[in-house]
Amino acid sequence: MAAPVIAYKFLDEGRVAPFTRYRWPEGEWVETPAAVPCEAGIHACRVADLPFWLGRELWEVELDGDVIAFERKVVAPRGRLTRRVEEWNRSLADEFAAALLVHTRRRFGSVPVLSGFVGDIAQFRATNRVPLAGFAAARAAELAGGPRAYEEERLRQAHWLADRLALGEH
Amino acid sequence: MRLDRELTCAQLVEVITDYLEGALAPVDVERVEEHLVFCDGCTTYLEQMRATVAMAGRLRAEDIPPELQERLLGTFREWRRL
Numbered sequence: 001m002a003a004p005v006i007a008y009k010f011l012d013e014g015r016v017a018p019f020t021r022y023r024w025p026e027g028e029w030v031e032t033p034a035a036v037p038c039e040a041g042i043h044a045c046r047v048a049d050l051p052f053w054l055g056r057e058l059w060e061v062e063l064d065g066d067v068i069a070f071e072r073k074v075v076a077p078r079g080r081l082t083r084r085v086e087e088w089n090r091s092l093a094d095e096f097a098a099a100l101l102v103h104t105r106r107r108f109g110s111v112p113v114l115s116g117f118v119g120d121i122a123q124f125r126a127t128n129r130v131p132l133a134g135f136a137a138a139r140a141a142e143l144a145g146g147p148r149a150y151e152e153e154r155l156r157q158a159h160w161l162a163d164r165l166a167l168g169e170h
Numbered sequence: 171m172r173l174d175r176e177l178t179c180a181q182l183v184e185v186i187t188d189y190l191e192g193a194l195a196p197v198d199v200e201r202v203e204e205h206l207v208f209c210d211g212c213t214t215y216l217e218q219m220r221a222t223v224a225m226a227g228r229l230r231a232e233d234i235p236p237e238l239q240e241r242l243l244g245t246f247r248e249w250r251r252l
Contacts, residue, residue: 018206018207019203019206036196037196037200038194038196038197038199038200038203039192039196039199052204052207053204053207054207054208055207070196070200071197071200072200072204073200129208129210131207131208132208132209132210134208135208139176150176
């Protein structure tokens with residue numbers, strides 16, 4: 001029997017899925033007839049996927065059945081929320097944005113054109129648009145170093161989150 | 171269709187109907203939703219489109235007064251000539 005797969009889900013306030021508006025129960029298995037990426041099934045993040053899907057609440061989710069790995073998510077036919085990651089809150093989200101700002105300033109603060117991203121990220125942080133701050137930091141990296149640099153910056157963000165949230169690699 | 175890895179807002183607007191109708195390939199759905207995570211403007215646009223579809227879906231042809239039907243058809247005919 002395969003070991004359970006632990007992954008993560010960002011949800012809106014009240015355990016509501018951001019795209020389907022499904023309100024997740026806590027601790028109960030949710031089953032779907034099939035797992036098809038972006039169509040059906042329980043969708044969740046690996047640690048490396050976290051920066052792409054930031055939301056209000058972060059939950060640990062246990063997946064069961066055949067787990068399909070997609071580009072920036074995993075999908076399974078069954079899943080249940082096992083615990084809320086309480087450490088992900090507005091305060092830590094702001095710390096994340098602050099870290100993005102420091103990192104981007106250090107790398108590109110004196111680089112023509114790219115230095116503009118520093119001001120953008122400061123503004124996104126000030127207006128609580130943390131996902132956009134993460135995207136802007138990755139875009140700055142991409143403009144400097146190409147698509148691979150975008151992915152590397154996103155991975156760096158994922159490691160920051162995993163470290164601060166004490167999440168395991170799955 | 172395979173959308174760019176990073177969608178612009180203009181590209182998202184072009185595919186929003188396909189997204190709502192479930193007509194996009196999974197990889198493109200992922201790109202749309204990835205964009206929606208950080209783009210408040212497109213999220214608002216999506217919500218407006220959903221509301222429009224819900225309201226328009228309740229309309230029957232007989233709910234529209236004949237004179238309004240004529241005006242709408244005239245507008246659409248003119249539109250096609252542009």
